[in-house]
Amino acid sequence: MTVQAYGAYASDKPLEPMEITRRAVGPHDVQIDIVYCGICHSDLHEVRDEWGCTHFPCIPGHEIVGRVSAVGTHVSGFKSNDLVGIGCIINSCKHCEECESGFENYCDGMIGTHNSPTPDEPSWTLGGYSQRIIVHERYVLRIRHPEEQLAAVAPLLCAGITTYSPLRHWEVGPGKKVGIVGIGGLGHLGIKLAHVMGAHVVAFTTSESKRKAARMLGADEVVLSSSPKEMSAHSKSFDLIIDTVAAPHDLNTFLVLLKRNGILTLLGVPPSPHLSLEVSNLLSKHRAITGSMVGGIPETQEMLDFCAKYGIVADIELIRADEINGAYERMLKGDVKYRFVIDNATLAV
Ligand SMILES: [Zn+2]
Numbered sequence: 001m002t003v004q005a006y007g008a009y010a011s012d013k014p015l016e017p018m019e020i021t022r023r024a025v026g027p028h029d030v031q032i033d034i035v036y037c038g039i040c041h042s043d044l045h046e047v048r049d050e051w052g053c054t055h056f057p058c059i060p061g062h063e064i065v066g067r068v069s070a071v072g073t074h075v076s077g078f079k080s081n082d083l084v085g086i087g088c089i090i091n092s093c094k095h096c097e098e099c100e101s102g103f104e105n106y107c108d109g110m111i112g113t114h115n116s117p118t119p120d121e122p123s124w125t126l127g128g129y130s131q132r133i134i135v136h137e138r139y140v141l142r143i144r145h146p147e148e149q150l151a152a153v154a155p156l157l158c159a160g161i162t163t164y165s166p167l168r169h170w171e172v173g174p175g176k177k178v179g180i181v182g183i184g185g186l187g188h189l190g191i192k193l194a195h196v197m198g199a200h201v202v203a204f205t206t207s208e209s210k211r212k213a214a215r216m217l218g219a220d221e222v223v224l225s226s227s228p229k230e231m232s233a234h235s236k237s238f239d240l241i242i243d244t245v246a247a248p249h250d251l252n253t254f255l256v257l258l259k260r261n262g263i264l265t266l267l268g269v270p271p272s273p274h275l276s277l278e279v280s281n282l283l284s285k286h287r288a289i290t291g292s293m294v295g296g297i298p299e300t301q302e303m304l305d306f307c308a309k310y311g312i313v314a315d316i317e318l319i320r321a322d323e324i325n326g327a328y329e330r331m332l333k334g335d336v337k338y339r340f341v342i343d344n345a346t347l348a349v
């Protein structure tokens with residue numbers, strides 16, 4: 001079937017309307033009419049081929065929410081009209097150790113929602129800036145939020161799970177002191193989640209103007225990371241610091257804020273993977289640096305249910321499809337509070 005979409009034909013071209021083909025619904029497939037799709041910063045990297053591996057035409061989008069419009073003959077968990085989500089993963093090998101333990105995100109055969117190999121036309125996956133998507137039922141997530149929150153749920157599918165996964169893994173809760181570095185798409189959800197989990201939350205920002213906003217999101221304290229005085233006041237005190245910043249920056253200034261056994265978790269991939277590290281900062285307090293990449297399907301469902309229970313959604317700006325290029329420019333300037341979401345009804349021509 002043919003559906004309307006929005007994508008780019010080349011890395012130096014803006015996104016524009018296009019028509020794409022979606023496969024027929026197979027026995028285990030769920031067909032989803034996409035209502036909203038969030039814009040993740042990685043969409044922009046991919047459209048501009050900044051990682052050097054983009055297939056064109058490129059249709060990004062992996063923060064997908066919508067409504068089931070058809071199911072395959074073997075699908076029992078979903079039915080027409082169900083509210084569902086699709087995140088970063090639409091397939092994996094299904095039988096490796098990672099898949100069997102619910103960590104499809106770490107499967108070597110993980111298939112991303114866009115720009116990954118597929119037997120479907122045009123041989124790489126096409127994402128959520130489109131009217132409809134067909135996905136194997138294993139990778140479809142149930143949304144239990146009230147329907148009027150649906151647009152603001154979309155960013156949970158990438159930004160939400162990316163921050164939730166390390167917070168859960170490192171057992172954040174009452175009595176834990178947690179830092180969130182960067183108050184953007186990821187960071188603003190990290191603050192909300194850590195706050196609801198009961199931790200003492202400290203937000204780090206380079207922008208004086210974000211101080212008040214961070215408190216509103218649930219931060220107990222806000223630290224200007226460019227101020228040595230403010231930073232040293234938190235020396236050796238954190239259990240966990242989640243670093244959402246992809247731009248190059250000095251990790252050592254955050255490492256020294258960790259107490260014994262403290263963990264620094266990196267979520268962003270800087271343009272150069274080589275970071276300067278003062279190894280004595282690890283040794284002196286048995287500290288560790290880890291990384292984390294989205295989450296598995298069971299964990300993503302757990303996150304969605306947690307957010308529905310506690311009323312957590314993203315702070316968003318809803319845009320029309322023809323505003324996507326402008327939204328990318330604003331995203332580059334950090335001019336968004338805190339996530340753009342596309343109204344996919346505006347894709348129709
Ligand atoms: Zn993303």
Ligand SMILES: [Zn+2]
Pocket residue numbers: 092093094095096097098099100104107108109110
């Ligand atoms: Zn696997």
